[in-house]
Amino acid sequence: xxxxxxxxxxxxxxxxxxMEVIATVxxxxxxxxxDVNNLEVIPLKGAMTNEVFQINWPATxxxxxxxxxxxxxxxxxDIFFNREEEIQTFxxxxxxxxxxxxxxxxxTGRVEEFIHARTLSAHDLRDPEISPLIxxxxxxxxKLHMPGTKKAHIWQRMRKWLVEAKHLCSAKDAKKFGLExxxxxxxxxxxxxxxxxxxxxxxxxxxxxxxxxxxxxxxxITLIDYEYASYNPIAYDLANHFSEMAADYHTDTPxxxxxxxxxxxxxxxxxxxxxxSSEGKKPNNAKVNQVVTAVEKYTLANxxxxxxxxxxxxxxxxxxxxxxxxxxxxxxxYWLRKPTLLDTPTIVSQNxxxxxxxxxxxxx
Numbered sequence: 001x002x003x004x005x006x007x008x009x010x011x012x013x014x015x016x017x018x019m020e021v022i023a024t025v026x027x028x029x030x031x032x033x034x035d036v037n038n039l040e041v042i043p044l045k046g047a048m049t050n051e052v053f054q055i056n057w058p059a060t061x062x063x064x065x066x067x068x069x070x071x072x073x074x075x076x077x078d079i080f081f082n083r084e085e086e087i088q089t090f091x092x093x094x095x096x097x098x099x100x101x102x103x104x105x106x107x108t109g110r111v112e113e114f115i116h117a118r119t120l121s122a123h124d125l126r127d128p129e130i131s132p133l134i135x136x137x138x139x140x141x142x143k144l145h146m147p148g149t150k151k152a153h154i155w156q157r158m159r160k161w162l163v164e165a166k167h168l169c170s171a172k173d174a175k176k177f178g179l180e181x182x183x184x185x186x187x188x189x190x191x192x193x194x195x196x197x198x199x200x201x202x203x204x205x206x207x208x209x210x211x212x213x214x215x216x217x218x219x220x221i222t223l224i225d226y227e228y229a230s231y232n233p234i235a236y237d238l239a240n241h242f243s244e245m246a247a248d249y250h251t252d253t254p255x256x257x258x259x260x261x262x263x264x265x266x267x268x269x270x271x272x273x274x275x276x277s278s279e280g281k282k283p284n285n286a287k288v289n290q291v292v293t294a295v296e297k298y299t300l301a302n303x304x305x306x307x308x309x310x311x312x313x314x315x316x317x318x319x320x321x322x323x324x325x326x327x328x329x330x331x332x333x334y335w336l337r338k339p340t341l342l343d344t345p346t347i348v349s350q351n352x353x354x355x356x357x358x359x360x361x362x363x364x
Contacts (some may be wrong), residue, residue, distance in 0.1 A: 018070075021106045022055065025068060028103070031060045045250060047210070048313075048321050049227055050074045054114065067114035068103060076316025079164050080309065081227050089146065091228050096144055099224055115222055116211040122248040125209050125241075126263075134212060135271050136278035137221040138241070139142055142201030142234050150200050154301055155190045161308040162186070168315040172322075177331055182304065185334075189301050192342055193233070197294035203237035204229050208244040223346040235291065238275070239298035242268060243306075255322040256327045268292055297341050303334035 019036060025031045051072040059066045074084070086344070087110075093099050100113035124130050162182050166174060174180065183269040204211070205228040213222040246257040263271070272291050276283040310327030317323065 015098060017106050018109075021104045021111060022068075022070075023325050025103045025111050026057065026066065029059075029066060031057065033057055044069075046324075048074075048249070048319075049077050049080070049225075050109070051319065062328070065232060067116075069100070069112045069114050070109060071112060074317050074319055076313075077169060077227070079312055079316060080161070086227050088227075089229055091227075092146055093144065093319075098141065098144070099222060099226070115213050115224065116247040117215040117220075117222055120209040120212045120214060120251070122209050122245075123244050124212075124214075126267075130214065131275035133214070133219060133221045133273055134207075134241070135274035136326050137212075137223060138204075138207070139275050139278040141204060141223055142237065144202045146202045146231070148231055152194070152198075152200065152236075154205075154232050154236055154305065156307060158186050158301075158305055158324075159183070161305075161312060162335055164350065165308050165311050168312060173311070177327065179353065182308075188342070189304070193235075193294075193297050193301065196297065197233075199234050200231055201234045201237070202229065203232040203234065205232060205237060205240060207237065207241040208247060208249070210249060214249060221301050233294075233298065235294035236298045236301055238272065238291070238295045240302050242271075243299055243302045253322075255326040257326070257333075259333060261324065265292070268295065300334055300341055301336060303330045303337070307331040309336065 022039070038057055042050045042054040042056070044054055046278060051074065053070045053072070054067060055070055056065050056067050058064075060155070086260050087102070090099070090102055094101050100115050102110060103113060104111040120130070125134070137219045162179065165177075166179050169177070169179065204223055204226065206225065207223070211223060211225045213224060214220070215222075242263055245263055246259045246261050248254070263354075269288055269292055272295070273283060276287065276291065307327045307330035310323045313321075314323035314327065
């Protein structure tokens with residue numbers, strides 16, 4: 001549904017600034033915008049870090065409709081990543097022939113090339129024809145040569161976020177989410193997970209279905225939105241993708257996760273086999289199972305990562321999304337799955353529970 005331009009501009013440093021940027025982008029594309037009322041503005045749902053809009057206008061030739069994507073940066077998200085570094089990553093990935101082009105920047109956002117492809121749905125992630133295409137694209141993405149140190153960045157980032165969470169949270173939330181114990185949990189995970197399969201690649205780190213697009217004609221996959229991208233263990237990125245299969249961000253309750261939808265062993269093996277086979281070498285079963293095991297352990301790191309993200313977002317981000325409840329579910333999954341995936345025992349205080357049953361607090 002189209003909306004008035006003025007509604008899009010809420011939160012911008014200046015309405016005039018964005019309109020000037022759009023006019024300049026249009027001029028670069030060979031068009032002229034002489035009336036803002038000729039703009040069609042369509043909000044795109046599913047984004048939780050930024051607000052995203054499609055903007056259309058009639059092309060000069062009169063037969064085409066020009067489309068661009070406008071991204072308004074969410075409030076407080078600079079806690080999670082450095083925006084200048086993210087822009088550099090965006091431009092570098094574009095030079096590698098991946099993703100959209102950066103068309104312009106303004107104070108509170110940017111304008112990107114509109115990808116003429118379909119954004120995937122939650123259902124698409126499980127499609128037997130689409131899933132191997134995603135696996136192949138992930139392998140290609142992980143092999144990109146990007147600026148930065150080729151090492152795991154996840155641990156440093158989680159420790160930084162934990163400091164931010166402790167600073168922002170009320171005493172009640174800090175206790176409820178067991179923040180005082182998470183330093184130890186991060187240390188345990190880093191020690192245990194680094195002893196296993198540890199191939200490092202350039203990871204997207206947020207491969208939910210809304211960040212994956214498919215060209216229906218060519219069946220080519222494009223990965224978009226690189227705010228959280230960095231070098232990391234590829235097992236972490238694969239674990240993130242599997243974990244996202246529990247989510248559907250286009251329902252009336254987008255924050256609710258359904259872990260009954262987490263892929264079974266056979267589906268995970270099939271995806272990882274397609275991932276490893278994409279370079280033309282058929283992996284043996286031992287290799288596939290080695291990666292499967294590592295990926296399962298890295299789901300724990302994913303739950304802590306996005307649990308902290310959700311908790312911090314509940315204090316700084318104004319997008320309509322129940323971040324705190326999302327965080328509760330991610331932490332809950334961490335404590336539920338840890339005893340199975342790690343050899344370290346979890347001891348929980350009897351009075352610290354989630355909905356009267358599952359533990360939220362950690363080792364005491």
